[in-house]
Amino acid sequence: MGLSPLAVLRYRVPVRGAGLDRFSMSEQATATHTISVLVDNEAGVLARVIGLFSGRGYNIDSLTVAEVDQAAQMSRITVVTSGTPQVIEQIKAQLGRLVPVHRVVDLTVECESVERELALVKVSGKGEARVEALRLSEAFRARVVDATPESFVFEITGNGEKIDAFIELMTPLGLQEASRTGAAALARGPEPM
Amino acid sequence: MEKQINGAQIVLQALRDNGVQHIFGYPGGAVLPIYDELFQQEDIEHILVRHEQGATHAAEGYARSSGKCGVVLVTSGPGATNAVTGLTDALMDSIPMVCITGQVPTHLIGADAFQEADTVGITRACTKHNYLVKDVNDLARVMHEAFYVATTGRPGPVVVDIPKDVQFAMGDYLKPAAVKHKSYQPKVKGDMEAINAAVDLIANAKKPVFYTGGGVINSGPQASQLLREFVKLTGYPITSTLMGLGSYPSADKQWLGMLGMHGTYEANLAMHDCDVMINIGARFDDRITGALDKFSPDSKKIHIDIDPSSINKNVVVDVPIVGDVAHVLEDMLRVYKSRAVTPDKKALSSWWQEIDAWRDRNCLAYRKDDKAIKPQYAVERLYELTKGPDTFITTEVGQHQMWAAQYYRFEDPNRWMTSGGLGTMGYGIPAAVGVQVANPKGLVIDIAGEASAMMTMQELSTAVQHRLPIKIFILNNEYMGMVRQWQELLHGGRYSNSYSEALPDFVKLAEAYGATGIRAEKPSELDDAIKRMVETDGPVIFDCIVTKEENCFPMIPSGAAHNDMLLADDQGLEVEVSDEGKALV
Ligand SMILES: Cc1ncc(C[n+]2csc(CCOP(=O)(O)OP(=O)(O)O)c2C)c(N)n1
Ligand SMILES: [Mg+2]
Numbered sequence: 001m002g003l004s005p006l007a008v009l010r011y012r013v014p015v016r017g018a019g020l021d022r023f024s025m026s027e028q029a030t031a032t033h034t035i036s037v038l039v040d041n042e043a044g045v046l047a048r049v050i051g052l053f054s055g056r057g058y059n060i061d062s063l064t065v066a067e068v069d070q071a072a073q074m075s076r077i078t079v080v081t082s083g084t085p086q087v088i089e090q091i092k093a094q095l096g097r098l099v100p101v102h103r104v105v106d107l108t109v110e111c112e113s114v115e116r117e118l119a120l121v122k123v124s125g126k127g128e129a130r131v132e133a134l135r136l137s138e139a140f141r142a143r144v145v146d147a148t149p150e151s152f153v154f155e156i157t158g159n160g161e162k163i164d165a166f167i168e169l170m171t172p173l174g175l176q177e178a179s180r181t182g183a184a185a186l187a188r189g190p191e192p193m
Numbered sequence: 194m195e196k197q198i199n200g201a202q203i204v205l206q207a208l209r210d211n212g213v214q215h216i217f218g219y220p221g222g223a224v225l226p227i228y229d230e231l232f233q234q235e236d237i238e239h240i241l242v243r244h245e246q247g248a249t250h251a252a253e254g255y256a257r258s259s260g261k262c263g264v265v266l267v268t269s270g271p272g273a274t275n276a277v278t279g280l281t282d283a284l285m286d287s288i289p290m291v292c293i294t295g296q297v298p299t300h301l302i303g304a305d306a307f308q309e310a311d312t313v314g315i316t317r318a319c320t321k322h323n324y325l326v327k328d329v330n331d332l333a334r335v336m337h338e339a340f341y342v343a344t345t346g347r348p349g350p351v352v353v354d355i356p357k358d359v360q361f362a363m364g365d366y367l368k369p370a371a372v373k374h375k376s377y378q379p380k381v382k383g384d385m386e387a388i389n390a391a392v393d394l395i396a397n398a399k400k401p402v403f404y405t406g407g408g409v410i411n412s413g414p415q416a417s418q419l420l421r422e423f424v425k426l427t428g429y430p431i432t433s434t435l436m437g438l439g440s441y442p443s444a445d446k447q448w449l450g451m452l453g454m455h456g457t458y459e460a461n462l463a464m465h466d467c468d469v470m471i472n473i474g475a476r477f478d479d480r481i482t483g484a485l486d487k488f489s490p491d492s493k494k495i496h497i498d499i500d501p502s503s504i505n506k507n508v509v510v511d512v513p514i515v516g517d518v519a520h521v522l523e524d525m526l527r528v529y530k531s532r533a534v535t536p537d538k539k540a541l542s543s544w545w546q547e548i549d550a551w552r553d554r555n556c557l558a559y560r561k562d563d564k565a566i567k568p569q570y571a572v573e574r575l576y577e578l579t580k581g582p583d584t585f586i587t588t589e590v591g592q593h594q595m596w597a598a599q600y601y602r603f604e605d606p607n608r609w610m611t612s613g614g615l616g617t618m619g620y621g622i623p624a625a626v627g628v629q630v631a632n633p634k635g636l637v638i639d640i641a642g643e644a645s646a647m648m649t650m651q652e653l654s655t656a657v658q659h660r661l662p663i664k665i666f667i668l669n670n671e672y673m674g675m676v677r678q679w680q681e682l683l684h685g686g687r688y689s690n691s692y693s694e695a696l697p698d699f700v701k702l703a704e705a706y707g708a709t710g711i712r713a714e715k716p717s718e719l720d721d722a723i724k725r726m727v728e729t730d731g732p733v734i735f736d737c738i739v740t741k742e743e744n745c746f747p748m749i750p751s752g753a754a755h756n757d758m759l760l761a762d763d764q765g766l767e768v769e770v771s772d773e774g775k776a777l778v
Contacts, residue, residue: 093502
């Protein structure tokens, strides 16, 4: 484990007033971060990551896991979490400590990144509402993946807010249920993380 | 290609190839194939304990006193669950341990089979890492990896759960050299830029203090040597956590004693008032910092730790250095010397004057008594009559543990074994068993409380069986003294369930075990009794009857700051603790 870039920087930071550099979580703002974790795809690895978050009281807003390199048997876990900068730094360090973890990157602060979620949204109804639902789905570039005379299942991808907005709009139009993935995210640019 | 061997033989071969000479264990159905292999060889000695918790603490004592990895072997289900306390203890105190657990055969896993427990599930949160081995051909690699993970980086316990069918199955053996880990590669060298920044701070300090911890011990004897050299070179004061005692000689005049909740006045005030804090292998634990928002408010903090997650966890530091203590100190010393630093003599001498004034407060003084044995006096006498390079002290948890830390003095590392992070009553007797196995010629003494000793007393039987002449020195105050003290100070003196009711006669108990029992009730007979204990060949229970309601001071009440200590003279005062403080442990 190398020194995290945040930690390397810290001692160059000019000294704050005496007594101010005490650790106080309440003084710091909480923010949402997307953390990408490359792990060996071995039994129990997901339980380790989830257990770490619940055991230490960190938030999980969403979590996405799948094998991404079959030959090397590696999976990518994308966790969206929130916390103060200290808590996020702790989360990274604690993840890095897990034996099957290869790499941890905070996509929110360490690089530019793209992030997508996918949702399936079932809307039932007839007449005006049905037409309106279809019209809105086009505006959101959602696709119809199942249809009956009185229902649609839409597939929509985008960032979380876009999907939130879509679901909200569907609510008065006969929203039945939705199934959402967590975020999948990658750093922008030509290099792997 | 080598001839195939069965899983149990692979386990034994892997133990041998990782230099294991002793294992602590308890048999059962799911580990019988391994026990069968143990029976048929002589390289590895098995120490049969009386409870699996005992095996884990024995392995801890063994590891901490020898620098080797402790090894435990237990059966599935109850064997594994009984080991959980010791695994957690080893995790909290960073003790290298490999614990092999038997498991029901693979085809029965998940069927609620007899003596099945989800061992990897249960131990996931209390191990550094764990493995369930479902294929015999993974077994050798996993065993070697387990030793590698347990002993490198920040050491810790590793569980290898082996289903019984895998122990019988035939497979290939692989030598340890062939194992390299893909993702786990701990960093031992510190960042040179950070080390230079630290030296800048150290060189210009006016009120510095070294704050050292268990990491110095874990890093090995060389780390203690380098620490001594560095501290001497700078002339700065040094204190240590409970876990770090012995890394710096307590006889030296730069030594301030232990810090923290029951640390010395001078150590805690030096921490509070310092301008540069040099944390070496300690982790800003809550026993050390007290109230975080009042912790050492005006200091620049340097933190050397092998575990990146220890950095900025509780206290934000100015110069973090991730690396092994010995490696970092070596570099730091080199840089320090090459700069030909001259410490600020004037500032330093006025800092020492301040410290000496605190020292003059003589915070460990206590009122002597010529009729009853004071617990502090008992430890002082024990120290005078047993000190030496071959004496090893373990403890239980409670007041006696703190008195041991305060009044027994250590000159060398690896002589002091105590449950620091988890605070496990019942640690001391089995730990002493392990220490004695690792140091057959040593004088091994468990400084115990009567309540704690009852938790793992059965390990005295282990000591008798294996001819391990451990001494269990009980400071018998007939109370769970530390609990009573908190009840006195924080709960209006209502001693709810903290009286040690219906105690056994410890002398007769010792005799019933085939050991020796000795009792001392008066100060006048204490020395002779201690001498008799030391001269006794076999295990001894020493029942030292001490004053019952003594409190352990100095004390920083929960939620208070370092400069807000209770001293012995405050005895009898009502202590004011905020509601927030009361909620802390
Ligand atoms: C396994 C366990 N249970 C409970 C406690 C809480 N506890 C801390 S100290 C203590 C009392 C210890 O009594 P004793 O061993 O007689 O030591 P004394 O404080 O009297 O020296 C208790 C119950 C603990 N530390 N460990
Ligand atoms: Mg007691």
